[in-house]
Amino acid sequence: MIETGLVDTCMFPINFGAYHYGGQLGQKVLDAAMKHGVGVIALKAGARGRxxxxxxxxxxxxxxxxxxxxxxxxxxxxxxxxxxxxxxxxxYEPEDDPEELRRLILWSLNQKGVTAVLPPGSLELL
Structure with missing residues (x-):
């Protein structure tokens, strides 16, 4: 869908765990998005694991x-x-340590091509 030019943004799980243990799909999404000028909103940035x-x-x-x-x-x-x-x-298993959660969110925000992250679904974690 990114390659069609019909979308301005996409949402995809871009997080430390998925990047290091889930294969290269996230990087492929980021590469395609950057190539076609599509913004990426990182989902599950505060994920500790499945x-x-x-x-x-x-x-x-x-x-x-x-x-x-x-x-x-x-x-x-x-x-x-x-x-x-x-x-x-x-x-997913959310990180509940505030300092570690901050690190995970910053990791996602620092991935080339990521323009924003969505916060965890539980406001208690922020």
């Missing part, structure tokens, strides 16, 4: 969605999403 059945609560899978296709519901069943036990609006 939640598991040990560290999180299982997400609710509705019987049906009004606006989301059945394949997405099936994905949620077979590849469950967990929500944070301490911060239920988060579906």
């Amino acid at each position: 939640l598991t059945n040990v560290t999180g609560n299982p997400g609710h899978v509705p019987d049906h969605f009004r606006h989301i296709p059945e394949w997405k519901r099936q994905e949620m069943i077979h590849f469950p999403v967990y929500t944070s036990k301490d911060h239920p609006t988060e579906w």
